[in-house]
Amino acid sequence: MKGKRVILDTNLWIHFLISKDLKNLDKYIFEGKLIIVFSQELLEEFIEVSGRPKFSKYFSFESITHLLRLFDFYGDFVKTSSQINLCRDKKDDFLLNLAVDGKADFLVTGDEDLLALKKIEKTKIITISELLNILK
Template identity: 50%
Template sequence: MPKRKHRVIIDTNLWISFLLTKDFSKFDQVFADQTLILLFSQELLDEFIEVARRPKFKRYFSLTDLQDLVEQISLRAEFVTIASEVTICRDPKDNFLLALAIDAKATHLITGDKDLLDIQKFESTTILTIAAYLADK
């Protein structure tokens, strides 16, 4: 019996970490996994681009690096329109990720955000770090 595909949201903080560290080993594991469906929304993409363009990151990666990653995301991701409203996060700016989890039927939300990690499970979505996700595969 084939493995059930994981429907995965990766939070902005991890995309930024990938760009900052240039250590794509975990990123490559996730991207190469054909049992994984990468989920995105326009809100998540906009947040990622906005954060990545902050002046404090200019010395760590180029605009070309960012554009290349956005292109890879666009080719690989399933984009979902957010219709749900969620208001349970301590940080209201994170509510859209949980709304995306509902609307995209996400199995996993991978993040480094403590507020989200503290939730652990939201509806049918498990919230965990990338290390925990890869260890569990």
């Protein structure tokens, strides 16, 4: 199976850090079944959110650094140029731009505003449970 290009929304990365459970996604990444697609905007959002004081009791700076190394080594950094404005929550439009410009197979999120769209061009917008079912 060719590696599926996947965008994981920040809410999932934060969940993974808190729960210390990557749902076996790390295995799929290491096996080349998943390629993590990310952009400067997604990276900045992750750093901003993970640095909030309310999260400091759940995970360490080292955990964040480890995840950033995972992005760097196994990810595909995409410079976005699209200007899509479809999401009810406009601050999430950058993920739609990344989906299109990054030619992602899936945008994985728990955000209802994004999930309501179901698809953007060839990118399916799905939950983590749906992704795990696809990967089985």
